[in-house]
Amino acid sequence: MATATPAPKVNHIGLPILDYRGGKSTLCAGCGHNAISERIIDALFEMGIEPERVMKMSGIGCSSKSPAYFLSRAHAFNGVHGRMPAISSGAVLANHTMTTIGVSGDGDTASIGMGQFVHLMRRNLPMIYIIEDNGVYGLTKGQFSATADLGSRLKTGVVNDLPAIDICALAIQLGATFVGRSFSGDKKQLLSMLKAALAHKGTVMLDVISPCVTFNDHEGSTKSYKFMQENDEPINEIGFVASFDDIEVDYDSGEIYEVEMHDGSNLRLRKLLEDYDPADKANAVRTLMEAHENDEILTGVFYINTEQPTFIDLLNVVDEPLATLPESMTRPPKSALDALMAALK
Amino acid sequence: MATGNPALEEAQGAANSRQRVINDFSINIATVNGSGSQSANSVLLKSIFGMGVPVSGKNLFPSNIAGQPTWFLIRACKDGYVARKRDSEILVALNPDTALDDVQALPAGGAAIYEENLKLDQARTDVFCYPVPFDKITASICPEVKLRKLVKNMVYVGVVAQLLTIDLGVVESCLQRQFAKKQKVFDLNFGAVKAGFDYARQNLTKRDPFFIERMNKTAGKIIIDGNAACGMGAVFAGVTVVAWYPITPSTSVVEATSDLLNKLRVTPEGKATFAVVQAEDELAAIGMVLGAGWAGARAMTSTSGPGLSLMTEFCGLGYYAEIPGVIIDVQRVGPSTGMPTRTQQADLLSVAFLSHGDTKHPILLPGSVKECFELTQAAFDLAERLQTPVFVLTDLDLGMNNWISEPFDYPAKPLDRGKVLTAEDLDRLGHFARYRDVDGDAVGWRTLPGTRHPKAAYFTRGSGHNDAANYTEDPDEYQAVMDRLALKFETMRNLLPAPVMVRNSSSKIGFLAFGSTDCALAESLDQIKKRYGMDADYLRIRAWPFAPAIHEFVAAHERVYVVEQNRDAQLASLLKLDLPAAHAARLRSILHYNGMPVDAESITGQFVLQEGL
Numbered sequence: 001m002a003t004a005t006p007a008p009k010v011n012h013i014g015l016p017i018l019d020y021r022g023g024k025s026t027l028c029a030g031c032g033h034n035a036i037s038e039r040i041i042d043a044l045f046e047m048g049i050e051p052e053r054v055m056k057m058s059g060i061g062c063s064s065k066s067p068a069y070f071l072s073r074a075h076a077f078n079g080v081h082g083r084m085p086a087i088s089s090g091a092v093l094a095n096h097t098m099t100t101i102g103v104s105g106d107g108d109t110a111s112i113g114m115g116q117f118v119h120l121m122r123r124n125l126p127m128i129y130i131i132e133d134n135g136v137y138g139l140t141k142g143q144f145s146a147t148a149d150l151g152s153r154l155k156t157g158v159v160n161d162l163p164a165i166d167i168c169a170l171a172i173q174l175g176a177t178f179v180g181r182s183f184s185g186d187k188k189q190l191l192s193m194l195k196a197a198l199a200h201k202g203t204v205m206l207d208v209i210s211p212c213v214t215f216n217d218h219e220g221s222t223k224s225y226k227f228m229q230e231n232d233e234p235i236n237e238i239g240f241v242a243s244f245d246d247i248e249v250d251y252d253s254g255e256i257y258e259v260e261m262h263d264g265s266n267l268r269l270r271k272l273l274e275d276y277d278p279a280d281k282a283n284a285v286r287t288l289m290e291a292h293e294n295d296e297i298l299t300g301v302f303y304i305n306t307e308q309p310t311f312i313d314l315l316n317v318v319d320e321p322l323a324t325l326p327e328s329m330t331r332p333p334k335s336a337l338d339a340l341m342a343a344l345k
Numbered sequence: 346m347a348t349g350n351p352a353l354e355e356a357q358g359a360a361n362s363r364q365r366v367i368n369d370f371s372i373n374i375a376t377v378n379g380s381g382s383q384s385a386n387s388v389l390l391k392s393i394f395g396m397g398v399p400v401s402g403k404n405l406f407p408s409n410i411a412g413q414p415t416w417f418l419i420r421a422c423k424d425g426y427v428a429r430k431r432d433s434e435i436l437v438a439l440n441p442d443t444a445l446d447d448v449q450a451l452p453a454g455g456a457a458i459y460e461e462n463l464k465l466d467q468a469r470t471d472v473f474c475y476p477v478p479f480d481k482i483t484a485s486i487c488p489e490v491k492l493r494k495l496v497k498n499m500v501y502v503g504v505v506a507q508l509l510t511i512d513l514g515v516v517e518s519c520l521q522r523q524f525a526k527k528q529k530v531f532d533l534n535f536g537a538v539k540a541g542f543d544y545a546r547q548n549l550t551k552r553d554p555f556f557i558e559r560m561n562k563t564a565g566k567i568i569i570d571g572n573a574a575c576g577m578g579a580v581f582a583g584v585t586v587v588a589w590y591p592i593t594p595s596t597s598v599v600e601a602t603s604d605l606l607n608k609l610r611v612t613p614e615g616k617a618t619f620a621v622v623q624a625e626d627e628l629a630a631i632g633m634v635l636g637a638g639w640a641g642a643r644a645m646t647s648t649s650g651p652g653l654s655l656m657t658e659f660c661g662l663g664y665y666a667e668i669p670g671v672i673i674d675v676q677r678v679g680p681s682t683g684m685p686t687r688t689q690q691a692d693l694l695s696v697a698f699l700s701h702g703d704t705k706h707p708i709l710l711p712g713s714v715k716e717c718f719e720l721t722q723a724a725f726d727l728a729e730r731l732q733t734p735v736f737v738l739t740d741l742d743l744g745m746n747n748w749i750s751e752p753f754d755y756p757a758k759p760l761d762r763g764k765v766l767t768a769e770d771l772d773r774l775g776h777f778a779r780y781r782d783v784d785g786d787a788v789g790w791r792t793l794p795g796t797r798h799p800k801a802a803y804f805t806r807g808s809g810h811n812d813a814a815n816y817t818e819d820p821d822e823y824q825a826v827m828d829r830l831a832l833k834f835e836t837m838r839n840l841l842p843a844p845v846m847v848r849n850s851s852s853k854i855g856f857l858a859f860g861s862t863d864c865a866l867a868e869s870l871d872q873i874k875k876r877y878g879m880d881a882d883y884l885r886i887r888a889w890p891f892a893p894a895i896h897e898f899v900a901a902h903e904r905v906y907v908v909e910q911n912r913d914a915q916l917a918s919l920l921k922l923d924l925p926a927a928h929a930a931r932l933r934s935i936l937h938y939n940g941m942p943v944d945a946e947s948i949t950g951q952f953v954l955q956e957g958l
Contacts, residue, residue, distance in 0.1 A: 019799075052801060055640070055794045068804060068816070075794035077639055078806040079632070080662050086588075086624070086632025091794065093586045093620045093633065094642035098795055116632070119625040318616040322585040323641030323793060327760050329618050330583030330643070332609040334755040337581060340605075341752040344567035 012244050013048040020045045022070040032184030032210030032225075033063055033132045037070045039187065040101065040130075043194035044071060047242060055091055055100045059084040059113060062139055063105030063132035063210075082113030085120035088127055089311075095321035096312045099198065100127035107137050110146040110165045121174035121203055123311040128197045128204040129176075131167060132184075134212035135223040142215030147207075153220030167207050168302055169288040172281055177202035177305040179284075181298065183228050184210040189299065192238035196301070199242070201262035202310050209297065228297065235276050235287070235300040239268035259304055269301055278304050366434070366554045368398045368423040372505070373433035375440045375447045376498070379411025382439070385498030386417040388519050388538075389505060390747060393421050394568055395515040397560040401427035401864075402747045403942055408593070408685045414443045421557060427748060428865035429942040435509075435555060437501050438463060439479070448472065456553040458504055473553040477504055477544065486540045487533065496537045503541025508549065509557045513542055567752050571743035572647075574714040575673050576601030577753065578721030579645055580609060583760050584671075586644040587621040588633035590652060593685045594741040595675035598647035627652035631659040634670040635734075638663075639805060641765070641793035643725050647673035650683065650692055653699070660734055661700025662807040664830070667780070667789070669728035669735075669763070673721065676740040678940045687940030688741035690860055691911035696736050697889055697919060703827060705834050707841060708736045708889040712863040714748045720842060720887070722756060729763035731837060732788055740910070742942040743861040764790045768798040779803040779814040780826060787833035834890055841888035844895055850880040855902030857895070858909060859886040859916060861942065866908050868945035869952070876949075877958055881906075886916070891923050899928045906952060908935040910943050 008016040020041045025034050044054065051073035058064035060081035067076045079087045088102050109117050109131050120129065135148040144152075147167060148160045171179045178200045182190040190208065197204040209228055211217050217224045222231075236257070243264035257278055259267040269278060277283060284303045291298045318325070372389075376382040386402065393400040398421050407413040420430050432452050438444040438459035445468055448457050453471040461476035483497040506516050516538055524531040575598045579587070587606075589599045599621065606619045624630040630646045637644035648656065653674055663670055676692045678684035698704055707727065709720040721737055728735040764784075766777055771792070777800065780789045789812070792801040803814040811822040812829075847863075848856075848870060858866050863885055873879050884898045899905050899920070907917040914934040921929040935951045937943040952958075 050797070052797050052799070053795060057636075073799050073802050075792070075802045076804045076806075077636070078804065078808065079635075080658050080807055083628060083632045083659065086629040087636035087639070089622070089629070090586060090588065090633035090636025090638070090642075090644060091640040092636075093588075093622065094637040094640035094644070095793075095795055098640075115625060116629055119629065315620045315622075316615070316617050317620055318612060318618055321641070321795065322618065322620060323637070325583075325585065325618055327583060329612070330585060330610070331581055331756070331760065336609050337577075337753065337755050340577065341567055344569050345565070345752075 011045050011048045013050060015045070015051070017041065017045045019051055019073060020071055022072045023068050025066070025069040027062055027065065028214050030213040031062070032134065032212070033066050034069065035184040036130065036132055036190070036208055036210055037066050039190045039194055041070045042191055043198060047195055047198045048244065049099055049198060053098055055098045057084050057088040057091065057100060057102040059104050059108035061105040061108045061137070063103055064108055066103050066132065082108055082111070083116055084108065085113065085116035089120060089123070089125055092125055092127055092312070093315075094323040096126065096317065097321050102127055102129045104129065104131050106131060106133045106135060106145040106147040106167075110167055118174055121171050121176040121205060124175055124177055124202045124308055125311045126201055126203070128206065131205075131207045132210040133167070133207050133223070134210050134216050135221070136212050136216040138212050138215055149222040152222045155215060155218055164292070166288050166292060168205070169285045171205040172284050172303045175203070176205040176303075177308045178204040178301070179303040180301040181207045181209070183232055183299055184208055185225060185228060186232065186299070189234065189238055192240045193301065195240045195242065196238065196261065196265070196267045199261035199263045199265040199267070200306070202305070202308060222297070231295070231297045233291070233296045233298050235273040235298050235302070236278070237270040237272060238301060239270065241266040241268070259306060262306060267301070267304070272300070278302060364554065365556050367556045367558050368421050368560060370421060370435060370555050371430040371433040372419040372435040372437065373447065373450075374417040374419070374437040374501070375443050376415055376417070377411075377440045377442075378406055378409055378413050378415040380498065381495035382415070382417065382498045384523060385502050386419070387747070388499070388516065388523055389502050390419050391519040391568060392502075392506065392511050392516045393419065393557055394563050394749065395519055396511055396557050397563050398423065398557060399425040399427065399562050399749060401749065403429050403742070404746060405941070406686050414440050423560060423562070425562065426864065426868040426945070428868055429944045431944045431946045437505060438465060439497070439501065454554075456508070456555060458501065458508070475504070475508065475545075475549050477541070477549075482540050482544055483537065486536050492533070496533060499534045499537035500541035503538040503543075504545045504549075506538070507542045507545035508551060508553070509555060511557050513539070563749060565752065566749045568747050568749055569714050570597070570745055570747050571711070571714045571717040571739050572597040572675060572745060573601040574717035574753070575647070575721045575737065575739065575744070576605060578718040579671070579725070580605040581756060582643065582722040582725035584643045584645055584725065585619050586633065586637035586642040587619070587646070588624050588630040588637070588644070589622075589646050590624050590627045590630050590648070592627070592649045592652045594677050594745045595647040595649045595652070595673065597745065598673055598675065627655040628659065631656040631670070631672065634672070635659060635663050635668045638669040638728070639794075643729070645671035645673065645725070647675065649675050649677045650679045651681070653692060653696065657699050658701075660706065661702060661704050663734040664700060664704045664706060665702075666805050666807055667732040668805075669732055671721070671724045671728050671735055671737065673737045673739065675744040676738060684940050686741070688861070688942050689910050689938060689940065690738075690740055690862065691913070691915065691938065692738060693911070693915040694913070694918060696738060705890070706734060706736055707731065707837050708738055709842060710738055710859040710887050710889070711743070712845075712860055712885055712887065714743070714750045715753055716887070717743065718753045723842060726761040727840065730761050730788070731833065731840070732763060732791065733833070738860065740861050764788060766790050766792050766796075766801075768796050768801065771796070771798040771800050776800050778812050780810065780812040780829070782829055786836055787829050838890050838892050841890070841892065843892050844887055844898070845885045847883040847885050849882050852880040852882050853903040854879070854881040855898055855905040856881055856883040857886055857898070857905055857907045857916070857920070858883070862908050862910060865943045865945045866948055869948035872945055872949045873952060877953075889919060891920065895920070896924065896928070899924055899931060903931065904933060905931050906933050906935050906955075908948055910937050912936060912938045
């Protein structure tokens with residue numbers, strides 16, 4: 001007698017994980033970016049985000065291809081190099097009711113896209129900005145990017161003699177309200193971080209170290225799997241309890257930094273670095289700077305601020321998407337034009 | 346009074362024998378920028394308008410905040426010509442640095458009003474001189490030293506009003522409008538006007554022949570600049586997202602838009618039905634426009650030459666990914682920084698093909714402030730109907746100067762939001778392919794992000810794609826999309842604003858022009874008729890790609906003069922790409938590109954030379 005196929009597991013809005021999948025990846029086998037796509041799928045599924053209510057944004061580069069590999073049921077915009085922030089800003093202004101996930105790379109962000117990145121962070125635009133950070137340009141075959149660490153070595157033997165831009169320290173200084181770093185190989189940490197990111201209202205900037213197996217996974221690289229496995233220093237352990245989860249956890253409040261998120265979820269950061277306060281901007285930046293001096297790669301949630309108004313709050317726009325407002329709300333009546341004309345006579 | 350100067354005596358004789366020059370002259374007001382002369386100039390202009398006399402103003406200003414020479418030209422013209430007049434008959438000299446040059450530029454028999462210590466009567470004996478102690482008059486009515494620089498300008502308005510016989514009551518009501526609800530400011534300014542007026546009445550003897558007399562040619566008309574008109578057009582087109590970066594001379598487009606949005610587009614709950622974002626640069630501005638257009642908003646930016654250059658890559662993306670957006674380009678003098686506060690029509694070719702790769706953009710070309718209003722609105726409908734960036738090209742002269750116009754008409758048709766599929770449509774259809782030409786007009790259907798249907802999503806990309814919006818490097822698939830885009834461009838010829846036949850007398854000679862050249866060309870054609878008895882036809886172009894009527898016009902004329910304000914004959918070049926070789930050979934160019942708004946005499950002069958008249 002045949003056994004019945006078990007019903008596929010569904011999330012709290014009744015969708016199976018299949019509904020969150022994307023197209024087949026064309027990136028290299030073992031590329032960290034693929035693991036990140038998997039975690040994005042898991043996070044969206046576990047958070048029960050409706051796939052059609054997501055906008056996937058990207059620039060140019062290996063990283064920027066990856067929105068094709070998750071969530072096929074969401075609209076996507078693969079724009080031009082370094083300009084994902086502007087396109088995302090426009091899309092969010094047009095429809096701020098969407099969940100917006102941008103995927104960029106270290107070249108797309110920290111070099112060609114730095115100008116736009118800076119201003120997106122400043123505006124606290126509600127979106128998740130993920131940098132798939134491997135320290136090299138993949139599509140053009142392995143040149144250093146601006147996040148490559150001082151002294152790291154290319155396969156060809158070329159040594160990087162310029163200091164790395166710490167994109168997390170920068171984002172904190174600029175005004176992003178949720179800033180963290182993770183590693184594509186750390187399933188648990190990355191998934192928790194992504195889930196918390198989905199619960200946040202404001203700019204989330206996640207720098208995810210994502211080894212390039214073809215051009216930057218060798219001895220002498222500081223963005224290789226081996227290097228990360230040996231040097232990853234989490235500053236906190238991330239526990240996330242979604243608003244729809246009914247879980248009671250006992251914990252020692254002295255060890256845990258608890259944040260109530262915008263959607264009612266709870267983010268619990270277990271302190272691994274002594275006295276680390278993720279609400280303290282100056283300390284966060286100092287900690288990151290000191291880690292550079294000590295050649296440590298810190299991961300975790302470095303900074304979180306749930307109070308700061310977003311750019312949408314500041315613009316004071318209507319609750320409905322601007323994109324689909326009816327004509328009655330967007331074209332003023334004839335009397336308005338008549339009054340303007342009378343004033344010009 | 347005998348002056349010993351024949352020109353002056355002749356002019357004075359004309360005044361005495363009542364051969365006055367009425368409502369047909371130009372006033373050049375020479376000041377220092379940053380001195381606050383703008384509102385005085387505006388009051389004088391509006392006072393002449395208030396006398397019922399057609400009038401136009403041209404602000405010739407430097408790219409500088411304060412301390413550099415600036416000139417404001419006011420032309421009063423009973424026949425309604427509003428182009429710049431090459432020579433001004435009356436000078437108001439308030440800038441010591443340029444006063445000598447300015448007075449030398451007057452024609453014999455002209456009139457100069459000047460600060461008395463400039464002693465311009467020593468420089469020219471053949472013009473009527475009116476020395477005025479502006480500083481003394483100002484000091485007597487304005488105890489506050491800080492305000493004197495501003496108030497002094499209003500004194501000249503009073504002097505000019507008295508000399509030209511402009512009703513003081515008309516000036517007063519213009520001032521009341523200008524300073525509505527600011528009684529103190531009004532009192533101070535009108536006090537200055539009156540002081541100037543009284544001084545002139547008591548101390549100056551009118552000898553020049555220039556007079557403003559009441560007419561009835563401005564009743565019902567409005568005065569507005571093209572940038573404000575574009576802003577108004579955007580608001581009545583239901584714009585929802587505006588992203589921009591400040592740049593002269595386009596800045597006031599967004600300032601006007603933003604002011605009106607804040608007045609007219611706030612809900613009773615106090616929420617905005619719009620977002621205006623000052624971006625970090627023009628790259629971001631156009632990126633935001635495309636992001637917003639993609640997500641379904643009516644989005645626009647406005648810019649000028651250098652900003653346009655920065656937008657190049659994004660405009661190619663907009664074309665290839667087929668995203669609606671409106672870009673207003675208020676042209677200034679290039680290349681590079683060029684002369685930012687001077688006018689030109691020299692962005693036409695670069696806008697037409699703005700991008701790398703095979704790219705062609707539709708361009709709308711308003712020729713008046715009314716068309717700034719109408720064509721900006723049309724641009725939003727066309728952008729969504731055609732799913733592509735649409736450019737509106739104006740220029741500094743049209744955009745920043747005041748023009749008289751018929752009042753604008755309220756839009757007759759509802760907004761055209763183009764081809765958008767809803768979730769219900771998708772239920773009925775089962776699926777859709779974003780770039781498939783299902784209607785035979787080369788425009789596919791799109792869905793907006795957020796459409797709650799499992800088949801709604803598609804992947805937008807600037808990389809090679811097929812009609813289902815999937816990535817491709819397949820030669821046939823790539824080419825099919827490019828061919829459809831070319832076909833889409835062809836269909837626009839009949840959809841964009843049609844050219845206007847301004848003059849049609851079945852002449853062998855034709856004229857083609859666009860934009861702010863119109864007013865000078867219309868005047869020039871009258872000059873040609875009057876002086877040489879020659880008729881010429883004139884078709885005004887209002888869009889690229891060119892409508893079939895433009896081809897027919899060239900086919901129907903032996904010689905076609907293309908008049909434009911750039912060095913390289915850009916409109917003629919675009920026409921030559923479009924016309925059969927035999928017809929392209931009929932084109933001749935009349936060009937004006939020194940940064941000053943084109944004037945009728947310059948066009949007439951070049952025409953006469955080329956025709957060998």
